[in-house]
Amino acid sequence: MKPTDVFEEQVKRELRNLVPAGDFLKELRSSLEEFRRDHPDCTLEDIIEQFGRPEDVAREYIESTGANEPEKIAGQKRLRNIIIVLLAVAVVAVGIYLYDRYMETHQGGATDVLIIYDEEPVDDKAE
Amino acid sequence: MAKKGKDSIDIDLYNIDNFTAQYKRSTIPLIVLRLLHEKEMYAYEIIQETTKRSGGIYKMPLLYNILNKFKEQGYIEESRKEVTDDNRVRVYYSITDAGKAYFRQLQETYTELTEAVAGIVFDGAEGRSK
Numbered sequence: 001m002k003p004t005d006v007f008e009e010q011v012k013r014e015l016r017n018l019v020p021a022g023d024f025l026k027e028l029r030s031s032l033e034e035f036r037r038d039h040p041d042c043t044l045e046d047i048i049e050q051f052g053r054p055e056d057v058a059r060e061y062i063e064s065t066g067a068n069e070p071e072k073i074a075g076q077k078r079l080r081n082i083i084i085v086l087l088a089v090a091v092v093a094v095g096i097y098l099y100d101r102y103m104e105t106h107q108g109g110a111t112d113v114l115i116i117y118d119e120e121p122v123d124d125k126a127e
Numbered sequence: 128m129a130k131k132g133k134d135s136i137d138i139d140l141y142n143i144d145n146f147t148a149q150y151k152r153s154t155i156p157l158i159v160l161r162l163l164h165e166k167e168m169y170a171y172e173i174i175q176e177t178t179k180r181s182g183g184i185y186k187m188p189l190l191y192n193i194l195n196k197f198k199e200q201g202y203i204e205e206s207r208k209e210v211t212d213d214n215r216v217r218v219y220y221s222i223t224d225a226g227k228a229y230f231r232q233l234q235e236t237y238t239e240l241t242e243a244v245a246g247i248v249f250d251g252a253e254g255r256s257k
Contacts, residue, residue: 027170027191030215034171050174052188056148064192 003044004032007054014058019065028057151185155193157237158185160202160222160230167206167221170194194220202226 008029015021035050036042051057162173170190177187197203198220206221222230 024191028189030217031171031174031189033213033215034175038175050186050188052148057189060188060192064196 002036003042003047004036006044007047007051008032010054011058014055015062019062021061024061151188154237155187155190156197157230157233158187159190159193159197160226160233163203163220163222164227164230167219169209169217169219171217197226200225200229202229 008025011028012025031051032047035047039046048054052060158177159173162168162176168176173190174187177185194203198205201223203220203222203226206219209217209219211217
């Protein structure tokens with residue numbers, strides 16, 4: 001694996017899909033390719049010396065998108081909480097519905113017929 | 128990580144790296160606008176030109192963030208695109224009038240602060256030690 005590929009992979013790993021980074025990664029690849037053309041025998045250390053450590057490159061990009069600003073984080077947390085509550089309500093509603101259906105089905109099958117006579121039946125043999 | 132300084136005192140290299148990173152963060156906009164003031168360039172060309180003119184001392188990091196920010200602020204614009212032999216697309220940037228005005232302001236501030244700091248750090252220290 002080429003050192004430029006290793007560097008790119010490390011940056012991708014550091015980004016952890018936290019923010020959309022298609023254009024950024026395209027520009028990164030382009031600059032890395034240009035660097036490799038200038039320095040065909042470059043090592044990973046040479047790349048780090050020029051562009052910085054992969055974790056710093058990724059962190060600076062994430063910071064530039066504003067994804068780690070307090071308001072955005074708070075907004076994301078609020079949205080996450082709303083989704084969790086909605087999911088919980090949906091799960092409870094489905095649970096109640098399924099329980100009702102279960103009870104309906106099983107009670108119908110197990111119902112005994114109880115016949116109540118107003119008068120005692122006449123015993124023919126006793127006569 | 129630490130190394131021995133001139134006076135055999137341990138120097139924390141992390142602090143030095145941090146200082147370098149912060150210095151670059153402050154001066155990259157100035158350099159980018161200066162170079163684009165001369166002619167349109169693509170991102171890696173700016174990196175190459177900076178390394179060349181600084182005698183290899185100033186290693187410029189990726190310029191994606193700063194170029195995007197300047198584009199949003201209207202200081203630079205995409206002037207053209209070029210497809211290389213290996214099918215990569217080079218986006219050329221040029222400076223706008225707003226970018227030129229911003230550059231002049233940055234240049235003035237930088238000169239003022241640099242002279243003031245140099246006056247304290249170098250002349251001042253020498254003057255006191257004499």
